[in-house]
Amino acid sequence: MDPTLLLKAHERLQRCMADDRDGENPDDPSTVQSMPIILNIPKVNPPVKTDLLEAAAKATVACCLDDRAGGDTAYAEALQSWYGARIRKIARRARNTAWDNVHDVPGVTVESGTAKARACVPTAVVDTHPLVSRLQIGGTDLPDDAPGPLRLDVPTVFVQRDLGMTLGKAAAQVGHGAMLLAAAMPLEWVLQWAERGFDLQVREISAEEFDKQCARADAVPVRDAGYTEVDPGSLTVVAVPTP
Numbered sequence: 001m002d003p004t005l006l007l008k009a010h011e012r013l014q015r016c017m018a019d020d021r022d023g024e025n026p027d028d029p030s031t032v033q034s035m036p037i038i039l040n041i042p043k044v045n046p047p048v049k050t051d052l053l054e055a056a057a058k059a060t061v062a063c064c065l066d067d068r069a070g071g072d073t074a075y076a077e078a079l080q081s082w083y084g085a086r087i088r089k090i091a092r093r094a095r096n097t098a099w100d101n102v103h104d105v106p107g108v109t110v111e112s113g114t115a116k117a118r119a120c121v122p123t124a125v126v127d128t129h130p131l132v133s134r135l136q137i138g139g140t141d142l143p144d145d146a147p148g149p150l151r152l153d154v155p156t157v158f159v160q161r162d163l164g165m166t167l168g169k170a171a172a173q174v175g176h177g178a179m180l181l182a183a184a185m186p187l188e189w190v191l192q193w194a195e196r197g198f199d200l201q202v203r204e205i206s207a208e209e210f211d212k213q214c215a216r217a218d219a220v221p222v223r224d225a226g227y228t229e230v231d232p233g234s235l236t237v238v239a240v241p242t243p
Contacts, residue, residue, distance in 0.1 A: 036119075156242070
């Protein structure tokens, strides 16, 4: 990661926190933007659920802070257009050849434990790349797992377990939490995080525990627009610099 390019990418990412974003015009489909998150879920030896959520979160923030995001590139332009609108993400599943093929779409792939996920540059939903649009959005979940004790030295994205979000919805939400945490934190902290490969952990917790995390001064909560699965205004995940 080039520090100069990371600085510019971070400045651009902070745009998604601004109150004066242009938003979108429902009458103009080109303004309805989305970032595809592709989850590699093979039939044989599927990944552990927590690993896959962590891969999705890491891939999202890595995509936003990639060197290409800090340059004068089509990649950066796509992100900035998305930052200025509503920050949608759509998770899709792939396997085998379909998974290999999505690497022709600009983005970043991350491995985390048993899992792989790829965050692709955003586009207008109507212009989603055919290699992505043909992938299934829902229909697959993974069993809950026991990820073990929290590490105390890495950022954490907590998922509000009682909402009962599907795997795809949760993957999109943890990605949102990771990128908003990067936008909220100072550049020096983000530089150090980037040097560690955006290492993080994801944990699902009860509503009561979740509310306690949201009350922290350094908490970065995600309030969902309510397009799918949850009520508008629901707090779905909260990201914190350390647990």
